[in-house]
Amino acid sequence: MANNRANLKTLADHLGLSVTTVSRALKDGPEVRPETIARVKEAAATFGYVPNIGGVHLRTGRTMKICSILYAPEVGDYGDPGFLAQVESLSKGLETSLYNLIVLAQTEGQGPLDPVRKTFEQRLADAVIFSRTTPQDTRAKYCLEQDFPFVSFGRTELLTPHAYIDHDDEGAVFDAVATLAREGHTRIALLNPTGTLTYLGLRVQGYRRALREAGLPFEPSLLRTAPLSVRGNREAITALLADDPSVTAFVCANQMSVVGALEGLLESGRDTVRDGLRVVGFGGMPFRMLSEQKVVYYYQPQRRVGTVLAHHILGLLNGEPPESQQSILTYTRIEDLRQFRTNEDLGE
Secondary structure, eight states: OTTSOOOHHHHHHHHTOOHHHHHHHHTTOTTSOHHHHHHHHHHHHHHTOOOOHHHHHHHHOOOOEEEEEEEGGGTTTSOOHHHHHHHHHHHHHHTTSSOEEEEEEEOTTSOTHHHHHHHHHTTOOSEEEEEOOOTTOHHHHHHHHHTOOEEEESOOOOSSOOEEEEEOHHHHHHHHHHHHHHTTOOOEEEEEESSOOHHHHHHHHHHHHHHHHHTOOOOGGGEEEEOSSHHHHHHHHHHHHHHOTTOOEEEOOSHHHHHHHHHHHHHTTOOTTTTTOEEEEEESSOOOOSSSOOOEEEEOOHHHHHHHHHHHHHHHHTTOOGGGSEEEEOOEEESOGGGOOOTTTTTO
16 A cells, blocks of 8 residues: 555555445535544545546635735835735635645736736635735636636625625724724824725724714825835835924834834934834734833734634535635734734634
């Protein structure tokens, strides 16, 4: 047996069962008795049985691959630890299935739809995962029209239900601004990334709702946009404080914007601890401040995102309706990044 690859017939002959029964048992078929399933799986492990993916493809037309789209311009030359952590947990979540993960990059010269269309037309995968969604996302529309299974990391405003996972950015920004208002801050700025992604609008909704419930006016001058970079947010904070020195709280987007905001404050002669200023950020990777500046951090581990993505994409491929494969993940509030706990401490 060591020199021959075990197949379904090998297991069937060894167990005295039909090939059909063995095949159904390996898929946990409800028509097969539990004790038979256990016997078949034990024999499969003993003989080192591995499904013939080529045979599966010939019988079903499935590639047994799932494609995750990487937005390359945001990664640049330094890599994206958040995306890598997400890919690791996504791959791990697929290990119990026959599916393998492939990653396809959306390069700077491509539009968002290009890699998704390529995946579908060239039959590179049976389903696709993509992020950076817009309210009327062309990729989601395309997949719905082609009946191509997908899970988006981010929501849309499309009327046709589809599978997605998203962070609760509206709820987190609401919580951040409401907390700042209770602490006595009345001049609270929201720094949003540039662009038209869905989550940016959700952040503004949470911001405006918190101001309204706190009895504070919405002032358009306190809503600023900047590229998701240290430099962009440093310049945005510097310009904001030059226009309005009375601002005492700054709700940023991610780790880079937090660093940029702190640099802008320091360049403007301000200190979060000494001057009672508040900086709030959001992110999916462990991030501990090495300076004495205080930052409140809303944390959503990217490993958790990958795990849920795997669950949803496998659910779709197993015939579950898209309405049952939708998740909005809440953030964990870290009160001070100077004492950030590791993901192990957070139970991740």
